[in-house]
Amino acid sequence: MVNPPAVRDGTALSVRDLTVSYRAVRALHGVSLQVPRGEIVAVLGANGAGKTTLMRAISGVLRFHGGSVGSGQISCGETTLTKAAPHRIVASGVVQAPEGRRIFGRMSVEENLRVGGFHAPAEVRKRVFDLFPILGERRAQRASLLSGGEQQMLAMGRALMAQPKVLLLDEPTLGLAPKMAEHIANTVTEINRQGTSVLLVEQNAALALRLSNYAYVLDVGEVALEGASAELAASDEVRRRYLGVSEDATPVLAARRGITKWKG
Amino acid sequence: MTRFIELLINGLSLGSVYALIALGFVVIFRATEVVNFAHASLLLLGGYVTAVLHADLGFVGALAVGVLAAAAVGALIELVLLRRAKAPRQVVAIATIGIDIVLMAELSRRLGTQVLSLGDPWREKVVTIGGITVAQTRIAALVVAAILIGLFLLAFKYTSWGVSMRAVAEDSETSALMGIRLGRISMSAWAVAGALAAVAAVFITAFPTPGLDRTSSIAALKAFPAAILGGLDSVTGALVGGLLIGVTEALVGGYQNDLTFLGRGLGDVAPYVVMIAILLVRPSGLFGTREVSRV
Numbered sequence: 410m411v412n413p414p415a416v417r418d419g420t421a422l423s424v425r426d427l428t429v430s431y432r433a434v435r436a437l438h439g440v441s442l443q444v445p446r447g448e449i450v451a452v453l454g455a456n457g458a459g460k461t462t463l464m465r466a467i468s469g470v471l472r473f474h475g476g477s478v479g480s481g482q483i484s485c486g487e488t489t490l491t492k493a494a495p496h497r498i499v500a501s502g503v504v505q506a507p508e509g510r511r512i513f514g515r516m517s518v519e520e521n522l523r524v525g526g527f528h529a530p531a532e533v534r535k536r537v538f539d540l541f542p543i544l545g546e547r548r549a550q551r552a553s554l555l556s557g558g559e560q561q562m563l564a565m566g567r568a569l570m571a572q573p574k575v576l577l578l579d580e581p582t583l584g585l586a587p588k589m590a591e592h593i594a595n596t597v598t599e600i601n602r603q604g605t606s607v608l609l610v611e612q613n614a615a616l617a618l619r620l621s622n623y624a625y626v627l628d629v630g631e632v633a634l635e636g637a638s639a640e641l642a643a644s645d646e647v648r649r650r651y652l653g654v655s656e657d658a659t660p661v662l663a664a665r666r667g668i669t670k671w672k673g
Numbered sequence: 674m675t676r677f678i679e680l681l682i683n684g685l686s687l688g689s690v691y692a693l694i695a696l697g698f699v700v701i702f703r704a705t706e707v708v709n710f711a712h713a714s715l716l717l718l719g720g721y722v723t724a725v726l727h728a729d730l731g732f733v734g735a736l737a738v739g740v741l742a743a744a745a746v747g748a749l750i751e752l753v754l755l756r757r758a759k760a761p762r763q764v765v766a767i768a769t770i771g772i773d774i775v776l777m778a779e780l781s782r783r784l785g786t787q788v789l790s791l792g793d794p795w796r797e798k799v800v801t802i803g804g805i806t807v808a809q810t811r812i813a814a815l816v817v818a819a820i821l822i823g824l825f826l827l828a829f830k831y832t833s834w835g836v837s838m839r840a841v842a843e844d845s846e847t848s849a850l851m852g853i854r855l856g857r858i859s860m861s862a863w864a865v866a867g868a869l870a871a872v873a874a875v876f877i878t879a880f881p882t883p884g885l886d887r888t889s890s891i892a893a894l895k896a897f898p899a900a901i902l903g904g905l906d907s908v909t910g911a912l913v914g915g916l917l918i919g920v921t922e923a924l925v926g927g928y929q930n931d932l933t934f935l936g937r938g939l940g941d942v943a944p945y946v947v948m949i950a951i952l953l954v955r956p957s958g959l960f961g962t963r964e965v966s967r968v
Binding site: 470473495 | 833836837839840843844845846847849850851852853854
């Protein structure tokens with residue numbers, strides 16, 4: 410392997426030339442991305458583009474899915490995270506709120522938060538309850554009884570209990586009502602404003618580009634496109650492929666056209 | 674009536690010992706999804722170590738070493754089978770049968786035809802209250818089991834270990850994502866199960882049983898139906914299952930003279946009959962959430 414270039418001082422999380430396979434199937438091929446300190450970086454892409462694989466690789470849980478890192482390097486500041494055990498990755502400050510929330514439904518809200526950070530100081534708990542007051546109100550309730558949006562809040566609160574430097578969010582607004590998605594989006598901005606860098610994976614490209622400073626577009630396991638989010642949002646290709654708009658059509662029309670095409 | 678109450682107390686006492694063993698079973702299953710068929714030999718190992726050492730170390734010292742030995746072997750099994758070999762769960766379950774055979778063979782060789790005392794302080798003493806006569810060992814079993822189970826439940830509910838344990842049982846990948854060290858949880862489960870089995874060994878072999886011999890592990894096997902009828906992944910199930918099996922065994926055994934048309938030794942068979950009857954109605958056990966289809 411070529412020596413990776415020195416990590417820039419302002420980089421919270423860096424992925425270089427990452428290749429991941431699930432047994433014989435290659436899922437990521439030479440993916441590189443950076444999360445600058447204090448910023449929100451988005452990863453866009455269609456289903457199966459490798460977004461969740463990227464998250465699993467960073468968090469070190471590929472083995473739960475029969476996957477492994479072939480080559481490349483993942484690092485957080487000076488610490489190399491490639492192939493590290495998940496608990497070491499969490500300890501070095503990279504924590505994920507996984508796709509589908511994955512809260513512990515048989516446990517209480519309070520216990521879920523404990524799992525996130527057993528030794529979290531009181532001010533961290535307070536920060537979580539300030540961000541998500543509903544979790545404070547429901548702390549004794551079974552987590553499975555929360556609504557979808559509240560479960561997403563719990564998943565994010567649980568991840569914040571570990572005091573991450575970099576928060577990985579995999580599809581935080583998936584399946585939520587627009588109003589709740591908006592609320593979650595605002596919270597992501599607030600978490601970032603308080604100093605946590607965020608790597609955000611989203612299918613909702615419009616939302617992701619609005620929240621983030623910089624974005625990468627994954628396509629079949631490779632970075633197809635990258636750039637400042639505002640520029641990507643303005644680019645024709647991204648608008649056509651990920652935002653569902655072409656030059657002269659409104660989003661609604663584009664969606665309709667999509668359905669017709671699918672039927673035919 | 675007196676006889677019934679005596680039998681009931683004996684049954685509850687026996688049941689609380691089965692519950693200790695079944696609890697270990699459940700803890701291992703929840704943490705690692707492995708059915709540990711080597712559990713009875715862990716119990717025999719703990720008992721054997723206690724029996725050999727009690728003359729030199731005294732009962733409490735010997736028991737402490739026995740508990741540590743069973744815990745260490747439990748942890749070792751986890752290390753070798755789960756951590757090193759990384760075998761699928763069903764394969765590990767079968768491999769525990771192999772370990773059981775090896776441990777059992779070695780312990781049987783050492784024991785030969787001896788019947789060893791574990792040196793417990795209660796010996797054959799009995800207490801009589803209001804015409805009801807119960808062996809002191811039975812009272813001690815109830816008290817010790819209740820304390821251990823109580824401590825376990827508190828730890829399971831409130832400590833970081835217990836919360837981690839439940840998180841891993843529910844979703845191991847997400848637990849890992851949150852920074853829980855799965856290897857530690859898994860190993861501690863096996864060690865705790867071994868320790869509980871070693872304590873149970875004392876009461877399985879104490880009066881009125883003559884002592885520890887090659888067949889002591891057969892008694893331990895009755896914790897199998899206890900854990901299974903309660904639901905293999907339920908702590909409550911292990912406790913209820915243990916008590917149910919203990920009481921059934923004591924009552925059926927005690928009244929078997931009235932049940933001679935069913936033949937002799939019914940007390941030994943009854944636990945399994947109860948298990949089968951319950952599984953017919955509730956395939957995942959009384960309190961279980963998962964059907965035991967992994968074995």
